[in-house]
Amino acid sequence: MDISEVAKRSGVPASTLRFYEEKGLIRSVGRQGLRRVFNGNILDRLALIALGRSAGFSLDEIARMLGSNGKPDIDRKLLISKADELDETINNLRSIRDGLRHAAVCSAPSHMECPKFRRLLGLAASGAISGDGKRKLQKNSVLAK
Amino acid sequence: MDISEVAKRSGVPASTLRFYEEKGLIRSVGRQGLRRVFNGNILDRLALIALGRSAGFSLDEIARMLGSNGKPDIDRKLLISKADELDETINNLRSIRDGLRHAAVCSAPSHMECPKFRRLLGLAASGAISGDGKRKLQKNSVLAK
DNA sequence: GTACTACTTCAAGTTGACTTGAGGTCAAGA
């Protein structure tokens, strides 16, 4: 497969494929002239990368997990701790979601007067104290359900 | 309150407060000499901003919602649609979490041979097709539970 | 009156994950 075939089949732009190769996330099996040649494995590999990204791993983390060898050799402990992190994230998001939903229907004259909303605010404020710790996550990823 | 007082009480660095002011997210009530003076409301406002960030709103979106007036005038429809988005995100994260957890205990010789893991991969791959749509979310925000 | 400290402005730098652009190469079709 050439790069555009991989791009078409995976949905990952060619520029991103080159970028991933440069980062060591993927490898081409060789060249035909200038052109990269990939084999079918690349699609699994890309799926694995997409999965990792969805789970909140950085590209560097993913590169470490997938290793330079062909097959992924994923550390099970790491998986579990990531799953635990996801649990925490999910809980955060659920309370925020509930707060939003409540705020949307709350009859208090202004959100600021609603006790539930103020409680949520208090939580958010205390959350703000913990400095860093931002993660990207994919929206609209077809993973839902 | 001066800026360092606000910083201490809110946990938001002074540089960030200046940045937020420049962006129109917050306002100081005046100056003493050069120095900004804030009143107590600022803490609510910052909590609101933190909440918005946790929910996945961008600073621009938050600025629009909070408006230039003092009190937040939040569009209830927008809240609901954000809550719906959060539901989707939560579902995504749950399936990923379950997949990770399964992969961690799965007895298949390699994850690549495990049907459940491969199914998850397939989902991730199809998710990768939807181009953009990344969001930051706060980790370790005290919001959990 | 001078030193110190905490503030000020403004511009530029940082991070992660890419994308874009300029300029070059190569195989195939007219």
Next chain:
DNA sequence: TCTTGACCTCAAGTCAACTTGAAGTAGTAC
């Protein structure tokens, strides 16, 4: 043979949300 189009490399640009640094000022302590 010449042109076209798809690929190539490498450097630079983009975006959001900040942070950092340099250079200046104002109020307080001695």
